[in-house]
Amino acid sequence: MRFVIVTGMSGGGKSTAMRMLEDVGFFCVDNLPVPLIEKFMELLVMPGNEISKAALGLDVRADQSFGDAMKILDRMRQNGFIFEVLFMDASDSTLVKRYKESRRVHPLCTPEDSRVEHGISKEREILTEMKKKADYIIDTSKLLTRELKEEIDRIFVKNGEYNNLIISIMSFGFKHGIPADADLVFDVRFLPNPFYIDELKYMTGNDKGVQEYVMGFPEAGQFMDKLEDMLRFLIPNYIKEGKYQLVVAIGCTGGKHRSVTLANELYRRMKDKGNYGLTISHRDVK
Known part of the structure; x- marks a missing residue:
């Protein structure tokens, strides 16, 4: 029973x-x-x-x-x-x-x-x-x-090992303000902006063309490796301290290209690799 x-x-x-x-x-x-x-x-x-x-x-x-x-x-x-x-x-x-x-x-x-x-x-x-x-x-x-x-x-149903921590990955644009509930904020405006590429300007980080452009820079991959490594370190410690909501916000200028791409990439890397909940949202992509 x-x-x-x-x-x-x-x-x-x-x-x-x-x-x-x-x-x-x-x-x-x-x-x-x-x-x-x-x-x-x-x-x-x-x-x-x-x-x-x-x-x-x-x-x-x-x-x-x-x-x-x-x-x-x-x-x-x-x-x-x-x-x-x-x-x-x-x-x-x-x-x-x-x-x-x-x-x-x-x-x-x-x-x-x-x-x-x-x-x-x-x-x-x-x-x-x-x-x-x-x-x-x-x-x-x-x-x-x-x-x-x-x-x-x-x-x-799956009876998986469970911890109460739910991680919310969010992309946003700095020109629209930093999310008030963000726990960790990362600025990716150091990467070249696809907005200035005519064929990418009206796309978003959900489109393959923008993703390939942004992730084509070595700095993007290096940033993701370091961010993932830091989160792998922090998550068990947050769980131990009883934290059950973690909001990771990744921002670029407008919140449409670079931040969306990297938020998606972080979600892909973190998905199904731990006993925590994981969600993703793009605040300013529209």
């Missing part, structure tokens, strides 16, 4: 994760009343039960005590019940944006205090201990739906 508790911040992607688990064969139950959690878990391990994979969605509700749910889970674990905890998270700014777009009310908001920011702050405080105990933390701030599915499959 594989049993997963899916919890996390409201708006962090819990419902989407539950649907994805259901798609890969998990028996999923969401928003079960707290007093029924223990009974549900006991039923799953009864002899003759044909369910081999189950997931229980657990979130913060104004009318239920999350602390009581935590006590039940702790008691079940002490009694030998084995389960995993998947914690869905996102940055506060992302959560606020999602609530604004959906026009939903945060579950911890009240008529006296309806600000989404305050509800998020309360919820994050309540979930502090649960997050510390989580086996997997997925930050969906920068994840596309298909990228989240890749993470879910990697953990629960």
Whole structure:
């Protein structure tokens, strides 16, 4: 029996994760009343039960005590019940944006205090201990739906070794500003600019012609070797320190040619070579 508790911040992607688990064969139950959690878990391990994979969605509700749910889970674990905890998270700014777009009310908001920011702050405080105990933390701030599915499959279908770190590789243009959430920023304006080549000017680093031009310079390959080597060194140390989101930003002047080419090349080199999540985006390519 594989049993997963899916919890996390409201708006962090819990419902989407539950649907994805259901798609890969998990028996999923969401928003079960707290007093029924223990009974549900006991039923799953009864002899003759044909369910081999189950997931229980657990979130913060104004009318239920999350602390009581935590006590039940702790008691079940002490009694030998084995389960995993998947914690869905996102940055506060992302959560606020999602609530604004959906026009939903945060579950911890009240008529006296309806600000989404305050509800998020309360919820994050309540979930502090649960997050510390989580086996997997997925930050969906920068994840596309298909990228989240890749993470879910990697953990629960392929059963691969997993660390909570998700690396986001991003290209950008300096003339549009440095990404505010970047952890590591690299300037590749030292390479010749394809913008000044007539046949390449209106292409991007997603096009073969630009890629061959940029990577045709020895400095480009040398830069990529050094960058990859540095990231290979940093990643295990970031994981050890508990970091679960790393944004690597590569910039050129306009964010269309050199930075896109090198971001794609870095993604190709890092893909499927480690137990971390990996995404790529091109902020200014359009």
